[in-house]
Amino acid sequence: MTGGQWVRRVLKPTIWLAASGPSVWLLWCFFSGDLGHDPVKTITWTTGLSALILLLCTLAIRPLRALSGWQGLVLARRLVGLWAYWYALLHFLTYALFDREFSLAGIGEDIAKRPWITVGFSAFLILTVLASTSPKRALRALGGARWRSLHRLVYVAAVLGFFHFLWLVKLDTREPMVYGLILLVLLVVRSPMLGRWFTRRGSRSRKRPLAADHTQ
Amino acid sequence: MLIGRSPDIAPSEITEESVYLRRREFLAALGAGVALSAGVTTPVHALDRTRQDKLTPYDTVTGYNNFYEFGTGKDDPARNAHTLRPRPWSVVVEGEVEKPGPYDVDDLLRGMTVEERVYRHRCVEAWSMVVPWNGVPLRSVVDRLRPTSKAKYIEFITLQDTEQMPGQRRAILRWPYTEGLRMDEARHPLTLLVTGVYGKTLPNQNGAPIRLVIPWKYGFKGGKSIVRIRFRETQPMNSWRRSAPNEYGFYANVNPDVDHPRWSQATERRVGTFFKRKTLPFNGYADQVASMYAGMDLKANY
Numbered sequence: 001m002t003g004g005q006w007v008r009r010v011l012k013p014t015i016w017l018a019a020s021g022p023s024v025w026l027l028w029c030f031f032s033g034d035l036g037h038d039p040v041k042t043i044t045w046t047t048g049l050s051a052l053i054l055l056l057c058t059l060a061i062r063p064l065r066a067l068s069g070w071q072g073l074v075l076a077r078r079l080v081g082l083w084a085y086w087y088a089l090l091h092f093l094t095y096a097l098f099d100r101e102f103s104l105a106g107i108g109e110d111i112a113k114r115p116w117i118t119v120g121f122s123a124f125l126i127l128t129v130l131a132s133t134s135p136k137r138a139l140r141a142l143g144g145a146r147w148r149s150l151h152r153l154v155y156v157a158a159v160l161g162f163f164h165f166l167w168l169v170k171l172d173t174r175e176p177m178v179y180g181l182i183l184l185v186l187l188v189v190r191s192p193m194l195g196r197w198f199t200r201r202g203s204r205s206r207k208r209p210l211a212a213d214h215t216q
Numbered sequence: 217m218l219i220g221r222s223p224d225i226a227p228s229e230i231t232e233e234s235v236y237l238r239r240r241e242f243l244a245a246l247g248a249g250v251a252l253s254a255g256v257t258t259p260v261h262a263l264d265r266t267r268q269d270k271l272t273p274y275d276t277v278t279g280y281n282n283f284y285e286f287g288t289g290k291d292d293p294a295r296n297a298h299t300l301r302p303r304p305w306s307v308v309v310e311g312e313v314e315k316p317g318p319y320d321v322d323d324l325l326r327g328m329t330v331e332e333r334v335y336r337h338r339c340v341e342a343w344s345m346v347v348p349w350n351g352v353p354l355r356s357v358v359d360r361l362r363p364t365s366k367a368k369y370i371e372f373i374t375l376q377d378t379e380q381m382p383g384q385r386r387a388i389l390r391w392p393y394t395e396g397l398r399m400d401e402a403r404h405p406l407t408l409l410v411t412g413v414y415g416k417t418l419p420n421q422n423g424a425p426i427r428l429v430i431p432w433k434y435g436f437k438g439g440k441s442i443v444r445i446r447f448r449e450t451q452p453m454n455s456w457r458r459s460a461p462n463e464y465g466f467y468a469n470v471n472p473d474v475d476h477p478r479w480s481q482a483t484e485r486r487v488g489t490f491f492k493r494k495t496l497p498f499n500g501y502a503d504q505v506a507s508m509y510a511g512m513d514l515k516a517n518y
Contacts, residue, residue: 037280037290038343038487098490099483114478167478170341171388171459172288 007072015076019083022050023090040098047091052165052179054084055127055158059186078134081154085131092124120164126157155190158183269486271334272345274414276487281421282339283440284388285374285381292383293421300380300441302424311371311447314362321425324360325411328352332415333408333429338470338499340434340456342492344484349429350412355403363399363447371396371452372428373444381441389455395439396452396466397430400508406431406501410438432498432505434468465518469509470499474518 026046029035036042058081065073100106110117130151132138139147162183165176283293286300305321330350337345358370376392378384384391401407408429411418418424423440430437436456446452456464463477472482472495483492498505509517 037276038485040485040490041343098485099492101491110480113475114480116478170288171284 003070003072004075007075011072011076012079015079015083019050019054019080019086022046022087040094043094044091047087047094048165051084051087051091052158052161054080054087055154055161056179056182056186058084058154059158059183059190063186063189082131082134085127088124088127092121116164116167119160119167123157123160123164126153126160130154130157155187159187269346272337272347272487277345277347277413278419278422280487282341282435283383283421283423285383285391285393285441286421287383288388294419296382297420299382300375300420300424302418302420302441305425305443307426307442308444309361309447310444312364312367312449313447314364315360324357325352325409325426328356330411331408333406335406335408335429335431336499337429337431337435338484338495340436340464340468340476340481342476342479342481342484342495343487344495345487347429348414349408349410350415350418351408351410351429353405354407354409354428355405357409358399358402361445361447366449367447368399369396369448369451370399370402371444371446371448372439372442373446374439375441375443389459392443393439393455394452395428395437395454396448397428397437398451398508401430404505404508406504432470432501434470436464437468467509467514467517469505469514469518470495471497471514471518473497474515 026035026043029042030039058077061073061077061080065071096102096107100110111121112118130153133142133147133150142150162176162180165179166173169176279294280290281293282290283297286293286296303321307319307321307324308317309319310316330352332348332350334346334348337347363370372395374393375381376384397407408431410423410427410429411425413419413422418427420441423438423442426442427440428438428442437454451466454464454466457466470481475481481495484495485492496502
């Protein structure tokens with residue numbers, strides 16, 4: 001199997017399977033009446049957490065490519081990002097429907113008055129822009145450089161998502177802090193200094209298979 | 217205080233009063249520890265008839281709890297509270313009171329009539345339940361202990377024991393959990409010292425063997441697994457207020473007009489339902505309790 005075939009036949013189906021898991025689980029629980037004592041809370045937490053985890057996964061892809069030297073990983077990044085958006089969308093709709101019954105005034109009040117909703121909604125807006133500019137057509141229309149700088153906003157979205165989580169818990173901040181730490185590592189790895197090292201490593205390892213071919 | 221009443225919820229249909237008049241069943245119990253088994257029928261039918269508001273199921277009342285002494289997750293207490301030993305249970309009474317001393321909980325409540333009260337229960341986190349509690353009015357206990365004229369407040373202190381309450385190994389709140397009431401609040405007929413729920417002995421995760429329920433206040437005001445009752449001249453500090461004074465006050469009266477700094481208190485979700493409903497001033501008990509706060513700035517005294 002070539003690298004491209006691997007991505008298409010193994011990596012992407014695996015991502016579909018794993019990323020759709022929380023949706024399937026929620027549907028299953030919904031129809032079996034097993035969403036817990038507070039169904040809305042179960043849905044809100046599951047979708048919100050899935051969005052954050054998948055967002056961190058998209059950020060992890062570049063460093064993972066550099067570490068593993070496997071270029072094909074990047075081809076799966078858009079898919080993971082779109083799944084992250086799917087859960088962010090479900091998360092927002094759950095809130096808008098069950099907490100605010102789609103009242104624009106109510107949602108607007110929350111966004112204006114409550115910082116954790118302000119940051120959460122900002123992250124959602126960013127992800128909306130990124131998801132809608134994810135098709136190849138959009139990339140061509142924007143031009144590579146502009147598209148890339150636009151899509152770097154994904155880091156901002158992840159940071160906002162982390163604060164959205166942190167500011168909503170009452171006292172026990174262990175869980176958000178775990179994701180915060182992971183995010184911090186991913187940000188440090190992408191910082192200009194370390195980033196250069198990673199890029200070098202990435203491009204070196206890109207050549208490795210070729211070199212191996214020559215020696216054999 | 218003017219009470220806004222939305223048509224979808226008529227407070228009178230589930231207030232203590234109507235239930236009390238129609239449903240109260242005197243259970244002469246020799247001690248609060250006596251299991252309230254036979255003879256107790258829950259007022260499900262009385263509520264169902266109105267089709268307005270239903271009792272929160274027993275499994276939810278005893279499976280969805282905030283009791284950080286057993287973990288911060290809502291299902292942690294039900295899972296972890298088996299380590300609590302609610303008998304024998306000693307309650308120390310001290311401070312401005314004529315009859316101080318250690319009391320066995322069964323002696324403290326001996327001879328008192330355990331009543332059933334169906335109360336709305338509103339958490340500061342904007343979820344709520346409707347719960348049929350069993351207990352004695354706190355007033356009977358207070359009067360039995362004879363506070364002195366200096367006693368203006370009562371402080372209620374929860375057990376501190378990391379063996380029985382493993383959640384206390386983490387200092388998320390300062391242990392032991394403390395709460396307090398003004399004397400008139402403590403002696404208000406709605407204030408209940410709870411010993412059971414749904415006609416059964418109070419499960420550990422709900423604050424066995426005795427906990428407070430003050431239905432017009434946010435749930436955190438109701439201290440659980442109480443081991444110390446201190447009569448005081450000065451206002452006691454309460455745990456959540458110490459932890460975040462800008463978010464939690466001493467009074468903590470349910471008030472849809474005073475938001476929590478991070479979320480709205482205007483609406484609430486009955487646990488188990490999907491959509492939110494309007495929160496009522498004093499949790500719908502304004503008729504009975506609002507006069508205690510006449511002239512007070514409720515925005516400042518949140």
